[in-house]
Amino acid sequence: MSRYFTEQNSEESVNARMAASTDPRLAEVMTCLVKHLHAFAKEIQLTQAEWDYGIDFLTKVGQISSDERQEFILLSDTLGFSMLVDAINNRRPPDATENTVLGPFHVANAPLRQMGENICLDGKGEACLFEGRVIDLHGNPIEGAHVDVWSDNADGFYDVQQPGIQPKWNNRGIFVTGKDGKYCFVGIKPVSYPIPDDGPVGQMLSHLGRHPYRPAHMHYIVTAPGYEKVVTHTFVGDDKYITSDTVFGVKKTLVAPFEKIEGGETDWHSPFDFVLTPISED
C-alpha cells in the first residue's frame, strides 16, 4: 500500500491508522463503518456540493436536538435504521411477541393502576377495553408481569408534548398481572399522528415524497422476572397509514383486533396476548 491516501486505497488507509491497542469491538465497528461510508461515496460518486449539503444537513439535525427533541433518532427512525437495529437485537421464536421501536415518548415510573382502571384522564376519544394475558411460550400465565402502557390522546399528542394542557400521566399506566396472567384496562382507541416534521428530517421526508405519519398504536413495555423484556406496540389495522408507517414500526403480528361494541361500557374492545421468552443463558 502507498504511504499516502489515494482514491483507490482510501478505506485501507484510514483503517490502518487505528492503533493495535484499540478496543477490539470498537476497531471492528469503525473498520466496518469506514468501509461502508467510503463504498457509498465511491458508488454514488458523491459531488462536492452534495458533501456540503450533507455536512450542513447533519449539523442542523444536531442543532435542533434538545432535551425535548431528538432529531437524530427521528433520522434513524425514518431511514429504517432504528427498526433494523431493533430487529437484529430482538430475534425471537415464531410464537413470541415481537418487538418494535420504543419511540421518544416513554416516561419511566408511570403510576401503578388497578386492573380495569381507565388511563384516559382528559375525557377525549373513543373508549376501548384492552385485555389479554401475559403468557410464556407454552401458554402458561406469568404472574407479576408489569404491563407499562402509553398512547397519544384523541388529538394525536402524548401528555409530555402538551404539559399544562393534558393532565399529567394522561393515557399512561402500569398494570401488574396476578396468578392468571391477565391484564385489562380502559384507554382510548389511539389515533395516527405525524412525527415532528418542522425540522430537517421533515424536510427530507418532503423531498422524498413521504408523509410523516405513524399509524395509530398503543405502546407497551412488558417485563417479568426471568423473561426477556418486550418493547412493542399494538396497531389499529384499518388505519390509513398501516402499510406506510414513517418509522417502519409495523409488524404483521402486532396488528391487533379492534372490535366495535354497540351499547357497551366502552366503544371498542381490543384483545391481545403477550408471549414472553425466557432469558437465554448465553
Next chain:
Amino acid sequence: MSRYFTEQNSEESVNARMAASTDPRLAEVMTCLVKHLHAFAKEIQLTQAEWDYGIDFLTKVGQISSDERQEFILLSDTLGFSMLVDAINNRRPPDATENTVLGPFHVANAPLRQMGENICLDGKGEACLFEGRVIDLHGNPIEGAHVDVWSDNADGFYDVQQPGIQPKWNNRGIFVTGKDGKYCFVGIKPVSYPIPDDGPVGQMLSHLGRHPYRPAHMHYIVTAPGYEKVVTHTFVGDDKYITSDTVFGVKKTLVAPFEKIEGGETDWHSPFDFVLTPISED
C-alpha cells in the same frame, strides 16, 4: 415483498417508500445511502447500546459546531471521507498538480500582495522563500493566475484562531502572475499543529489511538481563467507527521522541497510549480 418491514427486507422496504416523483439524483443518493447504512448494521450486528452511543455522539458533533467551528467537517476529515470526495471530484492527468482538502481556515478576499512580499506579519518563525511558476500541461506559463496562500504562524495557529493576538491577514495573501507565470513570496516554514481535539472527534481519535496532528503545510488556491481551480497544499517532507496526517491530506506529489539556506535573506527556500488543467467541456 412483505407489506411490512422485516430484518431481511429492510433496505428494500425503506427505499420503496420514496415517491416516484423524487428528484432522480436525490433518489439515487438516498437509495445508496440506505443500502450501505443497513449493510453496516447487519454486517457488524450493531447492538442497541452502540446505536445509543452513536446517536449521542452525532448529536454532540452537531451541538459543538458553530460559526467558528465545524465538527462534522472534522469528523468527515478524520474518517478520510473529505479526502475521498475531493479525490473523486478532482481526477487529473498525471502531470497536473493534485488537489487536497480546503480545510476550515481559508478566508476569502485576502489582500493582493506584490511579488516577493512577506506575508508573515507577526515576526515569528523561520522565513522561507516560496517560488515557482503557474504553467499548463505543456509547460507554458499562465499569465493572470491568482495564487491565494495561507498558513499557520510559528505557534501553529491561523490568524482567525487568534483574533486580537495575531495581526489580521497574518500569513495570508494573493499573488497574481505576470507573463512569465512566476510567483514568489516570503512566508514562514510552516509548522505542524493539532486539529481542534477538545470535542467528540478528539475523543474518537483518542479511543482509536490516533494523534490529532497535521504535518506542516502551506495552503494554496490557484485559479486562472479557462483552467480548473486547484485547491491544495505543499507539505514539509521531513515533518514527523508526514505519513500520518490526521485528515489524510498528504499526496506524494505535494511534498515540496524545503532547502535550508545559510546566510541568505531567508532561512529556507521552497520551489514548487503549479500545473493547471484546462476546464473540460463536458
